[in-house]
Amino acid sequence: MIPVSHTASEETGRGPTAAAPAIEVRELCKTFGTNAVLKGIDFHVDQGEVVCVIGPSGSGKSTLLRCVNRLEEPTSGTIVVEGIDITDSETDLDAVRTRIGIVFQQFNLFPHLTVLQNLTLAQRRAKKRGKREAAEVARKNLEKVGLSEKADAFPTQLSGGQQQRVAIARALSMDPDMMLFDEPTSALDPELVGDVLEVMKQLAREGMTMMVVTHEMGFAREVGDRVVFMDGGVVVEQGVPEDVLGNPQHERTQLFLSKVL
Amino acid sequence: MKRSTRRHLVQGVLYVVFIAVVLFVVLSADWGRIQPYFFNLDVAASLFPEIVLTAAKNTVIYTLIAFVGGVLLGLLLALMKLSPVLPYRWLATGYIELFRGLPALLVIFGFAYALPIALSWQPPGGSTGAGLIGLIIVSSAYIAETIRAGIEAVPKGQMEAARSLGLTPLWTMITVILPQAFRIITPPLTNELVIIIKDTSLLFIAGMALGDRELTVFARDGLTSTANATPLVIAALLYLVITLPLTQLVAKLERHNKRGR
Numbered sequence: 001m002i003p004v005s006h007t008a009s010e011e012t013g014r015g016p017t018a019a020a021p022a023i024e025v026r027e028l029c030k031t032f033g034t035n036a037v038l039k040g041i042d043f044h045v046d047q048g049e050v051v052c053v054i055g056p057s058g059s060g061k062s063t064l065l066r067c068v069n070r071l072e073e074p075t076s077g078t079i080v081v082e083g084i085d086i087t088d089s090e091t092d093l094d095a096v097r098t099r100i101g102i103v104f105q106q107f108n109l110f111p112h113l114t115v116l117q118n119l120t121l122a123q124r125r126a127k128k129r130g131k132r133e134a135a136e137v138a139r140k141n142l143e144k145v146g147l148s149e150k151a152d153a154f155p156t157q158l159s160g161g162q163q164q165r166v167a168i169a170r171a172l173s174m175d176p177d178m179m180l181f182d183e184p185t186s187a188l189d190p191e192l193v194g195d196v197l198e199v200m201k202q203l204a205r206e207g208m209t210m211m212v213v214t215h216e217m218g219f220a221r222e223v224g225d226r227v228v229f230m231d232g233g234v235v236v237e238q239g240v241p242e243d244v245l246g247n248p249q250h251e252r253t254q255l256f257l258s259k260v261l
Numbered sequence: 262m263k264r265s266t267r268r269h270l271v272q273g274v275l276y277v278v279f280i281a282v283v284l285f286v287v288l289s290a291d292w293g294r295i296q297p298y299f300f301n302l303d304v305a306a307s308l309f310p311e312i313v314l315t316a317a318k319n320t321v322i323y324t325l326i327a328f329v330g331g332v333l334l335g336l337l338l339a340l341m342k343l344s345p346v347l348p349y350r351w352l353a354t355g356y357i358e359l360f361r362g363l364p365a366l367l368v369i370f371g372f373a374y375a376l377p378i379a380l381s382w383q384p385p386g387g388s389t390g391a392g393l394i395g396l397i398i399v400s401s402a403y404i405a406e407t408i409r410a411g412i413e414a415v416p417k418g419q420m421e422a423a424r425s426l427g428l429t430p431l432w433t434m435i436t437v438i439l440p441q442a443f444r445i446i447t448p449p450l451t452n453e454l455v456i457i458i459k460d461t462s463l464l465f466i467a468g469m470a471l472g473d474r475e476l477t478v479f480a481r482d483g484l485t486s487t488a489n490a491t492p493l494v495i496a497a498l499l500y501l502v503i504t505l506p507l508t509q510l511v512a513k514l515e516r517h518n519k520r521g522r
Contacts, residue, residue, distance in 0.1 A: 071421055098427030108422035112440045121436055122426035167422075174426060 020083045022047050022178045022209045023068055028077035030063055037063045039233040041077070045178070050210040052220035052241070055230035056256055061213045064230070065182050068211070069093075069100045082177060098126050101171030101179040105186050107163040109155040115142070115166050116151040119173045127174060134173075141169040145199050161192030165199055178209035185216060217261055221245050229253045297489075304491040308483060312492075315472065316479035317499050323393060323461040323475055324503075328454050330397035335404030340434075342409050353405065360402035366463050369395035373467035392467030400457050407449045411442035444518045451511040455504050476500060 023045040030038040037060045045051045053061045066072040068079060070086055070093060079086050086096055110118050119138035123129045129137070142148050145165035155163055164184055171179060181200065185193040197219050204210060204223045214220060220227050220241055227244040229237045229252075237250045245261075248254045262270075341353035360368060372395030373388050384390040415438050423433040443450070462477035469478055476496045483492030 069425060071425065094424075094427045094429055097425055100425070102422075102425040104418060104422065106418050108416075108418040110419065110422070110437055110441075112444065122423070122428055125432045125436065126427035126429075170426070 020047075021045060021080075022049070022082060023211065024078075024080040025064070025068070026078045026080075028064070028067060028079065029075045030060070030067060030072060031075050037233055038067070038075075041230075041233075041235060043228065043235060045209060045211050048207045048209055049225045050204045050208075050212065050223055051226045051228060052224035053211065053213045053228045053230060054215070054217070054220060054256075055236075059230040060233040061230045062182050065102075065180050065211060065213050068180060069097050069102060071102075094126065098122070098174050099177045101168075101174060101176035103164070103167050103171055103179065103181045103184045105183040107155075107160070107167045107187070109163055109167055109170070111155050114152050114154055115147070115158075118155070118166060119170050122170075123173055137173050137175075138169070141172045142166075144172070144202070145169045146195075159192060160188045161195045164188065164196045168196075168199055168203075172203075178211070179203065181210065181212040181214065183213050183215065185214070215260065217245060217257075229256065231256065299490045299494050301489050301491040304483075304487050304489045305495055307487070308492055308495055312476070312479055312483075312495060312499065316474055316476045316496070317503065319473060319475040320458065320461050320500075321503060323389075323396075323464060324454070324458045326393055327396040327400055327457050327461065330393075331400030331404045331453070331457065332408075332450075334397060334401035335408050336439075338401060338405035339408035339412060342405065343412060357402045357405055360399050361406075363399075365396070365399045365460055366466055368399050369463050370466045371395065372398065387470065387473075388467040389464055389469055389473045392464040395467075396457070396460060396464065400453060400460070403456075404450070404453050407446050407453065408442065410449075411446035412438055414445045415441045447511060447515050447518065451508060454511075455508065458500070458504055458507075 021044040023043070025041055025043040028038050028041040028043070029036070041060075041064055043064065053064065055061050063072055067074050068081065068086075070079075074087055077087070081096055081100065084091060084096055086093065109115075110121065113121065116135065116138055119141065120131070120134040123134040123137060124131065127134075139148065139151065142151055145168055147162060147165055147169070150158060150162065150166070155166065158166065168179075168184075184200070185196050188196065193216070197216065200210070200212070200219070201223050212219070212224070222241075224241045226238060227241045228235055229244055229248070229250075231252045237244055237248060237253045244253065245257065248257055338353045338356060341349040342357070344350055344353075369392045373391040376391050376394065377383050384394060386393065419437055419441065420433060423437040424430070428436070461475050464475060465478045465481075469475075474482065476499055480492040480496035484490060
């Protein structure tokens with residue numbers, strides 16, 4: 001294991017400093033056909049750290065996130081999650097995945113199940129929890145995202161913002177060690193974004209390890225311990241939000257920020 | 262001529278043609294002969310209750326066996342066709358192309374006669390049972406393609422969300438993909454069911470014991486023994502008594518399922 005020399009969490013005093021990184025990506029490459037999307041990424045997220053990944057569309061940030069639980073098969077490189085090499089073919093991927101919560105841009109709730117069933121399904125089948133325990137955990141997490149009264153509703157009866165909060169509660173119901181967010185507010189109407197971000201801020205305050213691919217610069221500045229700027233399949237620049245967003249060193253970062261801020 | 266006037270004129274002509282055709286049929290038919298030959302109440306009465314208790318009942322039983330068998334085998338073939346294992350895909354494709362390309366009558370005939378000889382095995386239900394195996398084989402080829410299309414119509418994000426929650430591929434298929442796929446294919450699957458109801462009439466080719474007779478064979482025997490076409494008319498009505506409520510029921514189910522979309 002390569003020791004991590006500098007982490008933002010040490011500076012902000014968040015999370016255990018001695019522990020192995022929650023996510024450690026080394027030399028990650030991913031090509032689709034002839035199209036190189038990731039060109040040798042080194043990236044890590046420490047325990048309890050909130051890392052926001054920003055960058056123009058097509059920069060590879062979503063692909064990086066999807067590689068972390070192998071929704072995308074890496075072309076080369078290593079990905080270590082809590083000390084477990086998930087690129088190793090011997091690794092029990094399903095077991096590792098129960099420890100990584102993912103929230104998608106398009107929510108991906110199961111439309112044929114009620115909200116409560118959405119939250120209990122994987123708990124029962126993958127975590128082997130009893131019906132009662134699963135329902136209890138589910139209700140606790142629904143309360144957390146402020147949607148207790150929607151337990152028996154179907155996803156299509158909810159607004160986009162509510163669906164995304166249910167998706168967060170669904171991921172949380174597996175008691176994951178970390179949460180990955182893939183542009184969680186990009187598919188939402190502007191007036192619904194706030195509720196979702198509020199839930200994410202709450203999670204960050206509770207010390208959840210988070211990797212957030214986002215276009216919400218306000219969120220990155222306020223909640224992020226570290227901001228990673230990606231462009232063209234490489235990490236161009238990273239550091240605390242004040243530096244990367246407030247005083248970017250690279251031209252590409254400056255150009256991007258001048259367009260979005 | 263004004264556009265609306267022209268439209269009224271066209272509609273008027275269509276009505277006149279319709280009425281002329283109906284009048285021609287009614288006036289040219291020899292109702293005096295048709296009534297006793299096709300709608301003979303004495304002959305009709307002599308068919309009951311056997312035509313319901315034996316013939317219609319057998320039609321329903323054969324339909325259920327062929328449909329359930331066809332769906333199970335069709336599901337297996339669909340999964341094989343979507344399998345990453347190449348020989349499975351070949352096998353399923355070959356099977357589907359073969360049995361969709363042959364007349365159902367030929368397949369039923371072949372299985373009814375060849376199976377007992379080839380395998381030295383008498384299927385349960387005698388020659389009718391062997392014919393039913395042929396019917397299952399034929400219907401499964403069509404149903405397999407329907408199910409495959411349904412599985413492919415479920416958005417990719419559903420599989421990703423389920424796998425991210427740690428569900429195994431099998432549980433993902435059973436609890437997330439297939440329930441949605443079957444909702445999508447309810448209309449074409451109903452179609453298959455109605456086709457099977459009618460195709461049970463092909464089982465006659467296998468040769469039937471008296472108690473095994475279904476509607477069409479029963480009516481044909483009635484036609485021969487009474488020298489009257491009324492049994493055919495009664496059989497036709499009974500087919501409709503079976504199919505119409507069924508299509509209504511499925512339409513109702515479909516409306517109900519829309520809730521969970």
